[in-house]
Amino acid sequence: MAVSAEPSAQVELDVLLERKEVVADGVVRLTLRHPHGEPLPAWEPGAHVDLVLGPDLVRQYSLCGDPADRSVLQVAVLHEPAGRGGSQHVHSTFTEGCTVRIRGPRNQFPLVPAERYLFIAGGIGITPILPMIRAVAARGASWQLLYGGRTRSSMAFAGELHDRYGDRVVVRPQDETGLLDLDSFLVADAEIYCCGPEPLIAAVEQRSPARLHVERFTAKAVDGERTSFEVELAQSGRTLVVPEDKSILHTVEEAGITVMSSCQEGVCGTCETGVLEGVPDHRDFVLGDEEQAACDVMMICVSRSRGPRLVLDL
Structure with missing residues (x-):
């Protein structure tokens, strides 16, 4: 995973919703x-x-348009009635011509140079893959896509992908073909x-491919002891105690210090904070192994401390 942009470099602005269109069952672009x-x-x-949907409602959506077209940004949103409210807000209240506040972009899922790529998408996970396919196809690299979903009608962009790229795109609706045959696809x-x-x-991680890049939309469960520790905030000179039942982020916010955050699950990278002293207990899904080992940044929404004290660049 790539290092995310520094929080101070984030762009936040209001844009207009020019078009809202249904692209699959339960999915709008x-x-x-x-x-x-x-x-x-x-x-x-x-x-x-990030789509800033309200004071306490911020959700992340992958950009699925053309990076060369700076006139628009496009995202696709799956309606999840049992979710945390973000998709419900988008589907029920967004109308063409309304104002939408965005924050970013950020990239924790960068496309690295290579001669051959395999893309595996499940459901709405196709969205970050779309511009990747466009990029690798334009430069003539070898690639193939394995795309699964519940039903064919729920799989956004499946038809146009197959029409454009032919046999490079393998579409596998679960109600027609069952679970994805990963073993025959991974090389x-x-x-x-x-x-x-x-x-x-x-399932992909269990097969341990050597050059695997993943992006999660939700966090997986992480085991780990939760103990209290101190954080010194270098910019303000304050020292706070982070209790067992609270995150660094919540502790800092309760002290009246504003920190940009979004998912609060360790998957988006918004709350990345510099570490000046101490060893973080990384519990995020943004930083790669080498980045975590460097111990110079951490996601304070979920990560904690391996020792009694951290000094943070806050």
Whole structure:
């Protein structure tokens, strides 16, 4: 995973919802444009933006349009009635012409240079894969997509992908073909990109491909002892005690210090904070192994401390 942009570098602005269109059962694509026609922030395949839906309702959605087109940003949102309220808000209250506040883009799922790629998508996990396929196809790299979903009608963009790229796209609706046949698809000499529900990601991870890149939309359970510890905030000179039952983020916010955050599950990278002293107990799904070992940044919404004290760049 890539290091996310520094919080201070984040762009936050209001854009217009130019178009809201149904692209599959329960999935709408939003096309967002600057209200004054100015270019929107640059981004690369794998990036996402936050939709700021309310004071305590911020959700992340992968950009699925064309990075070369700075006039619009596009995301696709799956309606999840049993979710945490974000998709319900988008589907029920967003109308064409309304104002939408966005934050980002950020990229924890970057496309690395390679000669061969395998893409594995489950359901709405196709969204970050779309611009990746466009990029690798444009430069003539070898690639293939394995795309699964509940039903064919629920799989956004499946038809247009197959029409455009033919046999490179393998569409496998579960009600027609069962679970994805990962064993026959995975090969050792490719960069593998996987996005989708947790059972799919876990199944791919269990097969331990060497060059695997994943993006989670929700956090998986993480075991680990929760003890209290101190955090010194270098910029303010304050020292706070983080109790067993609270995160660093909540402790800092309760002390009146504003920190940009979003998912609060360790999957989006918004709350990335510099570590000046101490060893973090990383519990996020953003930083890779080398980045976690460097101990110079942490996601304070979920990660804790391995020792009695941390000094943070806050």
